[in-house]
Amino acid sequence: MDTFDILFYHIFQYYKAQKSKKANQIATFYVSFLQCSLLLLLGVFFAKFFGKMHMDTMSSDKAWTLFVLVTIFIFFKNWMQYGGRKRKVLNAKMLKNKKLSYNIWMIWLLPVAILGLTGVFLQAF
Known part of the structure; x- marks a missing residue:
């Protein structure tokens, strides 16, 4: 399991209790x-470099x-x-680790911070 799988599972578990039908869509979007x-951050960095x-x-x-095109590919992938079998396998692997160890606000602020860093790279160079 990689980092994205772990983050997907944490987002999925958090929203499963609140919005059970939309939890998979929210976690996949995240x-x-x-x-x-x-x-985008890597692209801007290498373009400026x-x-x-x-x-x-x-x-x-x-x-x-x-x-x-790559963004469309990422959303489709x-x-x-995470649509079916992989989510069930993740669920089975993470059952013993039931409690969330990450704050949900910090998880959602991570992409926003990355976009802020991208803006800094655009302005700095």
Whole structure:
């Protein structure tokens, strides 16, 4: 199990008690949003880094198109991955670890902090 699986499970367990029918959708959206924000952070970092090194590898329009395509792929992959069997396997593995060890507000602030860091990278370079 990787970090995204653990975060998915914690979000899923938190919202399962409150919104049982929407818990899987919320957790899948969270993991997808987190992965896309990390992708954006890396993309901005490398774009600014390559710009400072005077390397012309890809135009801005092509980079944004690639980002949108990869984002769609990430949402589809997570929808397929966490839709059924994988979630049941995660549930079985995490049954012995019933209590949530992460604060839900800190989990939701993680992608927001990553987007803030992305904004700092955009302004700094």
